[in-house]
Amino acid sequence: MANRKNNPYSALTTEIKDLAELSVKSYGILPEYYDKYNVKRGLRDVNGKGVVAGLTEISTITSSKLVDGVDTPCEGKLSYRGIDIKDLVNGFYGEGRFGFEETTYLLLFGDLPNKQQLDAFKRTLGFYRSLPTGFVRDVIMKAPSSDMMNTLARSVLTLYSYDSAADDISIPNVLRQCVQLIALFPLLSVYGYQAYRHYHYKDSLFIHQPDPELSTAENILRLLRPDMSYTPFEARVLDMALVLHAEHGGGNNSSFTTHVITSSGTDTYSVIAGALGSLKGPRHGGANIKVVRMMEDLKQNVADASDDEAIGAYLSKLLNKEAFDKSGLIYGMGHAVYSLSDPRAEIFKSFVRQLSEEKGAQEEFELYSKVERIAPEIISRKRRIYKGVSANVDFYSGFVYSLLGLPPELFTPIFAIARISGWSAHRLEELIGGGKIIRPGYKSVAEDRGYVPMEDRPR
Numbered sequence: 001m002a003n004r005k006n007n008p009y010s011a012l013t014t015e016i017k018d019l020a021e022l023s024v025k026s027y028g029i030l031p032e033y034y035d036k037y038n039v040k041r042g043l044r045d046v047n048g049k050g051v052v053a054g055l056t057e058i059s060t061i062t063s064s065k066l067v068d069g070v071d072t073p074c075e076g077k078l079s080y081r082g083i084d085i086k087d088l089v090n091g092f093y094g095e096g097r098f099g100f101e102e103t104t105y106l107l108l109f110g111d112l113p114n115k116q117q118l119d120a121f122k123r124t125l126g127f128y129r130s131l132p133t134g135f136v137r138d139v140i141m142k143a144p145s146s147d148m149m150n151t152l153a154r155s156v157l158t159l160y161s162y163d164s165a166a167d168d169i170s171i172p173n174v175l176r177q178c179v180q181l182i183a184l185f186p187l188l189s190v191y192g193y194q195a196y197r198h199y200h201y202k203d204s205l206f207i208h209q210p211d212p213e214l215s216t217a218e219n220i221l222r223l224l225r226p227d228m229s230y231t232p233f234e235a236r237v238l239d240m241a242l243v244l245h246a247e248h249g250g251g252n253n254s255s256f257t258t259h260v261i262t263s264s265g266t267d268t269y270s271v272i273a274g275a276l277g278s279l280k281g282p283r284h285g286g287a288n289i290k291v292v293r294m295m296e297d298l299k300q301n302v303a304d305a306s307d308d309e310a311i312g313a314y315l316s317k318l319l320n321k322e323a324f325d326k327s328g329l330i331y332g333m334g335h336a337v338y339s340l341s342d343p344r345a346e347i348f349k350s351f352v353r354q355l356s357e358e359k360g361a362q363e364e365f366e367l368y369s370k371v372e373r374i375a376p377e378i379i380s381r382k383r384r385i386y387k388g389v390s391a392n393v394d395f396y397s398g399f400v401y402s403l404l405g406l407p408p409e410l411f412t413p414i415f416a417i418a419r420i421s422g423w424s425a426h427r428l429e430e431l432i433g434g435g436k437i438i439r440p441g442y443k444s445v446a447e448d449r450g451y452v453p454m455e456d457r458p459r
Helices: 015-024 031-038 085-094 100-109 115-128 135-142 148-162 171-203 216-224 232-247 253-262 270-279 287-302 308-319 343-358 362-382 392-402 408-433
Strands: 059-067 071-080
Touching: 031 171, 031 270, 031 362, 059 100, 071 085, 071 100, 071 171, 071 343, 085 232, 100 115, 100 171, 100 408, 115 171, 115 392, 135 148, 135 171, 135 362, 148 171, 148 408, 171 216, 171 408, 216 232, 216 408, 232 343, 232 392, 232 408, 253 270, 253 408, 270 343, 270 408, 287 308, 287 362, 287 392, 287 408, 343 392, 362 392, 392 408
Parallel strands: none
Antiparallel strands: 059 071
16 A cells, blocks of 8 residues: 555644644534525425426436325336336336446437437447547556546546547537547446556456447446456346436436536536546445445344344444444435335346345345335334435445445446436536526625734734
């Protein structure tokens, strides 16, 4: 590992620590101020409903419906361009196709492609799935980061320098940039991980070339595994994960970030780097890693995993900030939008069951199922909730990636490989139909005060 001794980039000096204490004292917006000034913190009202800040045609999320004039929680529904995600999945899976490329086409262009259009689009992705000469050596191999999301963002920003039309925000050029990044994200993510493992842990370095004839999911497994091999079902499950993570409305943190930065008129690379920074956070794209680590902690602290009461007691400790990371959260349970169910989790679960049987991990799958069943009961008893609580897609995605042999360092980049399709669609939507910079109001609660001469300031 890198030597951090006497490293100014990681050292906390006494002066910085003292300044940090001053900084903490100078910021202090009290929680009650939000009620006092009627401010919707996080663009959500007291009932958790999102404040409408924009319009989109890209996807629709339904979690409640009017019953006798009352807004009532209902089973969750997600549609891409008006097509129910369940129908979309049943369509391409039932017809024996990989779905991510077809889904990306739908998100970008608004309609499902016919065979000729889909074949042409896949050829375009294959054509763009190639990095500039020397990019792996000169960029990815230099100063590899321990976090692949930072590696991915750095690579995206560096690609700006290789693009002679980087600042051209005409729709054809932005579309070209977006499709190119969609094609390159698997390479940037996996190569970044391989470089990190090689330089920090002395692992053998594998830099496999992608196959333009293969799907995105197949190429991820091909690039990652030393022998480039995988089973058809492994590729299908990963493809399903990409489809389910490709888009989730304009209000999720990274897609909203995409709209905000795009509205400023800046370039595509800056926009996507900003979205990556948002997705990296554990409250957004990093949640599936937290689920896996939480479940490992559960197995270490619950002697009998078949005992529902013991599992319930552990989950209660999580909520009471007495276990795992003491955050008070049961990761993977509940969602800012969904109430009774997350349709993505429902679709994914059937594939998780099949994959766990193929990998001999049925007992672990049953443990996940138990937590999924017990957690909502514990949460409803201990927390005042305004809507139902159910497992979200993050609850199972980390488990799936573990079964596929994907390292935790790539869990969030896999999310990004999928979600850049949605980000690209939102960028195009903002450029075509936005027109104004997004600039919400912030109310100042600072009190006026006078200037104090240097000699009169406290020592």
